[in-house]
Amino acid sequence: MDMIIEGLQQRLSSVDFKNAVVSTRHLPELRRDFEKLLEEKSLDRNFYDEIVSRYGLQWHFDPPDTIPPAKSVIITATPQPKVSLEFLLSGKGYYAIIPPTYVHDTDKKAADVISRYLSEHGYEVCDALLPTKLLAVRSGLARYGRNNITYIDNWGSYHRLRAFFSDMPCDDDCWQEPVAMELCNTCTTCLKECPTKAIQQDRFLVNAGKCLTFFNEKADEFPQWFDPEWHNCLIGCMICQDMCPANKDHTAWIMPGGEFSEEETVMILDGVCKDKLPSRTIEKLTNVCMLEEYDLLRRNLSVLINKQKRSKT
Numbered sequence: 591m592d593m594i595i596e597g598l599q600q601r602l603s604s605v606d607f608k609n610a611v612v613s614t615r616h617l618p619e620l621r622r623d624f625e626k627l628l629e630e631k632s633l634d635r636n637f638y639d640e641i642v643s644r645y646g647l648q649w650h651f652d653p654p655d656t657i658p659p660a661k662s663v664i665i666t667a668t669p670q671p672k673v674s675l676e677f678l679l680s681g682k683g684y685y686a687i688i689p690p691t692y693v694h695d696t697d698k699k700a701a702d703v704i705s706r707y708l709s710e711h712g713y714e715v716c717d718a719l720l721p722t723k724l725l726a727v728r729s730g731l732a733r734y735g736r737n738n739i740t741y742i743d744n745w746g747s748y749h750r751l752r753a754f755f756s757d758m759p760c761d762d763d764c765w766q767e768p769v770a771m772e773l774c775n776t777c778t779t780c781l782k783e784c785p786t787k788a789i790q791q792d793r794f795l796v797n798a799g800k801c802l803t804f805f806n807e808k809a810d811e812f813p814q815w816f817d818p819e820w821h822n823c824l825i826g827c828m829i830c831q832d833m834c835p836a837n838k839d840h841t842a843w844i845m846p847g848g849e850f851s852e853e854e855t856v857m858i859l860d861g862v863c864k865d866k867l868p869s870r871t872i873e874k875l876t877n878v879c880m881l882e883e884y885d886l887l888r889r890n891l892s893v894l895i896n897k898q899k900r901s902k903t
């Protein structure tokens with residue numbers, strides 16, 4: 591392996607990141623992977639347009655010109671736990687889980703470490719908006735689960751991915767066909783347990799238009815067919831990850847993320863405008879990256895609290 595790339599790996603691993611580096615010459619192939627899904631209609635174009643506009647997915651299949659011509663893509667992964675929040679209401683405590691990957695403060699850490707290291711060698715770095723799961727798997731850093739989420743040895747799916755462009759050359763890489771975990775050949779747990787049947791036998795790609803996350807990450811009312819009992823996290827869903835045997839050593843990894851007083855809980859449930867929240871509430875929500883999702887919390891939290899109330903009676 592190139593000495594500079596090896597040094598980068600060492601620097602990142604000293605702060606608990608794993609990484610892979612691939613050449614930008616593979617980007618047309620990544621673009622083709624996508625176009626194929628649209629051509630085969632595994633991905634409905636209208637639905638995908640909605641996803642693109644909701645998440646601002648203007649993919650950088652052509653690297654931006656903010657740095658000298660990019661020659662490589664660096665993909666990083668860092669372990670991440672679930673975060674648990676407690677909300678007090680009518681003298682009782684209600685719990686809400688934030689799945690791994692929603693807390694994104696590690697992105698800046700990855701960028702800083704890479705940027706510092708590469709500048710020592712005369713190279714630059716910038717963010718890359720690319721399909722990170724596909725990149726992680728094609729670079730050999732991760733493998734897909736049947737649930738469409740990526741898995742990394744020792745971390746399971748409890749990790750956050752990120753991608754960066756650099757002008758650092760990378761002539762030799764481990765670019766490969768996408769692979770799924772061997773365990774998925776004999777397991778159908780996620781297929782059976784997904785409450786909305788978004789994971790299907792006849793296709794690998796998750797049916798994103800059925801996934802709980804698709805609904806609880808947008809502010810509209812839940813659709814008629816949606817059973818509120820399915821909702822299991824403050825945002826997103828953990829069923830296909832927590833039921834997965836490849837995650838058995840990680841599912842209990844939960845970090846406390848803060849407690850919200852009765853007054854704060856009522857304010858959230860009443861949908862008090864974000865800028866009218868007390869600074870301590872803003873701080874707590876910011877710490878777990880939930881201030882940016884504030885508009886979703888009123889509905890999502892109330893569904894969770896009602897579910898817990900039902901199970902307590």
Ligand code: B12
Nearest residue numbers: 623689691721722738739740769770794798803804826827
């Ligand atoms: C849009 C989006 C969603 C949408 C739609 C997802 C989709 N598949 O279209 C919705 C809202 C449904 C969603 C849900 C979730 N998401 Co999301 N999502 C994204 C986002 C922003 C873009 C992903 C995208 O468009 N992918 C397009 C699809 C086509 O790519 P793909 O899923 O990798 O599909 C490839 C494979 O299917 C492969 N393939 C096809 N056939 C076959 C056959 C075989 C055998 C194999 C091996 C592979 C293979 O080819 C496809 C690409 O060509 C990314 C961020 C990013 N920059 O990538 C996060 C991201 C992928 N999401 C993430 C997460 C965590 C989730 C949730 C688990 C959220 C949660 N905890 O509640 C759920 C999981 C749902 C699921 N089971 O997949 C993480 C993934 C982390 C990880 N370790 O995998 C990301 C990277 C965000 C992050 N901040 O970290 N998500």
Ligand code: SF4
Nearest residue numbers: 735736774777780834
């Ligand atoms: S639950 Fe089973 S099939 Fe699904 S991702 Fe995990 S190991 Fe694979």
Ligand code: SF4
Nearest residue numbers: 784801802827829830
């Ligand atoms: S995140 Fe939930 S709804 Fe989406 S595929 Fe997994 S289990 Fe199904």
